[in-house]
Amino acid sequence: MTWPESRSREGTMLITSAMVALIGLGDYLISWQISLSVIYVYPIAIAAWYVGPRFAYVLSILTVVLFTAGDLASDIPYTSWLIAVWNAIVRLVFYAVLIHMLDYIRSLTVGLETRVLERTTDLRKEIAERERLERELLEVGARERRRLGYDLHDGLGQHLTGTALAVQVLREKLARRGAPEAVEAARAVDLIEDGIALSRKLAKGLQPVEMHAGGLMQALQEFAGATTELFKISCRFECEAPILFSDASTADHLYYIAREAAGNAIKHGKARNVIISLDVRDEGSLLTVRDDGIGIPHSVPKNGGMGLTIMTQRAKLIGASFDIRAIPKGGTLVSCSLPQSPSIVEPSHADRKQDPHYA
Amino acid sequence: MPDEKFKILLVDDHPLVREWLASLINQQPDLVVCGEAESAQEALGYLGTMSPDLAIVDLSLKEGSGLELIKTMRVAHPAVAIIVLSMHDEKHYAERAIRAGARGYVMKRETTKKIIAAISQVRSGKLGVSEEVAALFAERFVDNHPRSRTPVEELSDRELEVFRLLGQGMDTRSVATNLHISIKTVQAYCARIKDKLDLANATELLREAVRWSESGVY
Numbered sequence: 001m002t003w004p005e006s007r008s009r010e011g012t013m014l015i016t017s018a019m020v021a022l023i024g025l026g027d028y029l030i031s032w033q034i035s036l037s038v039i040y041v042y043p044i045a046i047a048a049w050y051v052g053p054r055f056a057y058v059l060s061i062l063t064v065v066l067f068t069a070g071d072l073a074s075d076i077p078y079t080s081w082l083i084a085v086w087n088a089i090v091r092l093v094f095y096a097v098l099i100h101m102l103d104y105i106r107s108l109t110v111g112l113e114t115r116v117l118e119r120t121t122d123l124r125k126e127i128a129e130r131e132r133l134e135r136e137l138l139e140v141g142a143r144e145r146r147r148l149g150y151d152l153h154d155g156l157g158q159h160l161t162g163t164a165l166a167v168q169v170l171r172e173k174l175a176r177r178g179a180p181e182a183v184e185a186a187r188a189v190d191l192i193e194d195g196i197a198l199s200r201k202l203a204k205g206l207q208p209v210e211m212h213a214g215g216l217m218q219a220l221q222e223f224a225g226a227t228t229e230l231f232k233i234s235c236r237f238e239c240e241a242p243i244l245f246s247d248a249s250t251a252d253h254l255y256y257i258a259r260e261a262a263g264n265a266i267k268h269g270k271a272r273n274v275i276i277s278l279d280v281r282d283e284g285s286l287l288t289v290r291d292d293g294i295g296i297p298h299s300v301p302k303n304g305g306m307g308l309t310i311m312t313q314r315a316k317l318i319g320a321s322f323d324i325r326a327i328p329k330g331g332t333l334v335s336c337s338l339p340q341s342p343s344i345v346e347p348s349h350a351d352r353k354q355d356p357h358y359a
Numbered sequence: 360m361p362d363e364k365f366k367i368l369l370v371d372d373h374p375l376v377r378e379w380l381a382s383l384i385n386q387q388p389d390l391v392v393c394g395e396a397e398s399a400q401e402a403l404g405y406l407g408t409m410s411p412d413l414a415i416v417d418l419s420l421k422e423g424s425g426l427e428l429i430k431t432m433r434v435a436h437p438a439v440a441i442i443v444l445s446m447h448d449e450k451h452y453a454e455r456a457i458r459a460g461a462r463g464y465v466m467k468r469e470t471t472k473k474i475i476a477a478i479s480q481v482r483s484g485k486l487g488v489s490e491e492v493a494a495l496f497a498e499r500f501v502d503n504h505p506r507s508r509t510p511v512e513e514l515s516d517r518e519l520e521v522f523r524l525l526g527q528g529m530d531t532r533s534v535a536t537n538l539h540i541s542i543k544t545v546q547a548y549c550a551r552i553k554d555k556l557d558l559a560n561a562t563e564l565l566r567e568a569v570r571w572s573e574s575g576v577y
Contacts, residue, residue: 154419157446161467162375168471169382189471196468200446213528217562239561241549242568244530280531280542 003046012050019043020059024066028073037067037091044095048102056102060095064088134313142252149207156199164192209255213244216251220258220276227274231266238277243285253314254278254287254336257322260307261289261334269293269332289334295326311336364391365482368411370402370428371395371444372421380415380444380470387475399423399431406436413481415474416461418445418452426459433460440481444470453492458573463487511571514555521548525565526572 003012020043027036040063048056068088071078078084171185209219217239224237245251258276265271271293279286308324311334315322320338327333367384369392371377381392393409396402398421402414414432418425429441442463443456453464463477463486477487486493514522524534531549535542549564558564 153446157467158373158376161446161470162373162379164471165376165379165383169379169386172383172386193468193471200468213530214562214565217560217565221560221562237560240546241531242525242561242565243532244528280546282542 016043016047020063028070048099053099053103056099064092135317145206149203152199153203160196164189209251211248213246216245219255233272235274243278243280250318253318257311257314257336260311265291265293285338287336292331295332366393366411368414369395371417372397397421399428413440415442415444429459429461442487449492518548518552522568526568
């Protein structure tokens with residue numbers, strides 16, 4: 001049963017009524033011995049499906065009335081008028097059962113469609129929420145690391161400095177009195193100062209990108225140096241001309257993308273040479289990590305490991321596009337391109353002022 | 360003879376450090392802490408009334424930057440010597456501090472061992488810096504690579520212009536916009552400057568440009 005969905009309710013009502021009238025006319029003209037009751041099913045079914053059961057009932061009653069009237073009008077030799085009534089009731093019941101079934105099927109179909117739509121909407125919401133959470137997680141992580149690094153460096157470091165000074169005062173007092181405990185006090189000062197050095201190291205690990213515009217270049221340079229030393233491979237940082245990022249969060253994410261990519265190149269790609277490069281172009285800034293390792297599988301699965309997901313997520317977070325591909329001759333190329341320029345830095349080191357522990 | 364004691368003003372935003380640094384200094388027979396300030400504003404107020412001989416300044420203050428305070432002091436109170444006491448690594452900040460006008464630089468983690476020595480060095484007219492920093496400064500004066508090291512003066516006018524703008528805190532893109540040239544051209548200039556000044560990478564180039572810019576040569 002095909003019927004254009006776009007047709008209006010009133011239009012359908014009109015057309016189905018006309019069809020019934022037309023069939024009734026035909027019925028009247030054709031010999032009474034042939035029953036056309038099956039043909040009436042079409043308009044009634046359409047009315048039941050597209051308009052509603054109530055109208056379909058009205059239509060079927062109309063059909064039966066027309067039919068019976070036609071029969072009676074053409075002087076059919078029924079032995080009793082009861083037969084005509086019986087026939088009319090049979091038809092009416094037949095149409096009623098049909099209408100009821102169609103209505104039932106229709107309500108099932110519509111319910112199913114609605115449920116699928118609802119589920120799809122829920123799913124979309126869930127996906128959006130999950131992505132938001134992933135982003136939030138990265139941001140919270142970065143923020144917490146920065147805060148912790150700052151607290152360690154500035155809070156704990158300063159506190160320990162004060163403590164070291166206090167013990168030093170004590171040491172000098174003891175020494176002046178010629179007390180042998182002065183030696184132990186001196187040892188305590190050394191221990192506290194070791195603590196300061198340790199807190200600095202921890203802070204550096206938590207917050208590798210220093211909070212000034214040139215911080216990313218410096219951090220990548222240091223990372224390349226440290227990687228070369230630690231893994232006994234060649235890791236180089238290439239940067240033709242200074243690129244400044246006054247946004248600490250952008251610099252942070254780029255740093256971690258580079259670090260993850262270089263780590264993958266060494267761990268999974270067994271690379272001997274890794275080149276991290278930071279480049280400024282007319283279209284924006286480009287971070288690439290190239291290696292000469294065994295490369296990656298041709299098709300990277302969507303959930304190809306946590307590292308890849310996080311790199312992609314980080315890129316998305318700073319509005320950059322991310323790409324990882326095998327280099328034909330061997331190796332892998334990871335690139336992350338930031339469309340707009342890193343925010344213009346005002347002259348005279350305005351960026352420095354945002355740095356809480358600058359100098 | 361209490362009047363002849365060397366008067367010191369402490370400028371640091373951390374109370375614990377101020378308190379115990381003052382104790383340590385006051386414990387020395389010839390030194391006395393005459394005042395403590397936690398912001399640049401407060402410090403400038405004390406400088407007018409107390410006329411200290413020396414100020415020990417932290418680079419990070421409650422309000423205002425220590426480096427700016429030092430520059431202001433050099434103009435307003437040139438007689439007061441300054442030693443910087445900072446959490447920051449001397450490798451990165453000592454030279455900037457000295458260029459701004461400080462006479463010494465001590466890292467906080469070495470306070471107990473170095474601060475008193477630095478005070479007496481500065482008092483006797485010398486620079487109060489660690490041996491490492493002193494060696495670093497000496498290296499800058501002694502030309503280790505006579506063939507490759509070229510003074511900034513040998514840069515072409517255009518190169519010098521790029522170098523100057525970098526020193527003012529601009530990056531490649533901003534320099535390109537400012538000089539109405541392409542980014543590629545700026546990169547080419549940067550490569551030539553790096554070559555001429557024998558600088559290993561962009562980070563060094565930036566550092567050198569900032570250093571040169573702050574020294575106020577141009």
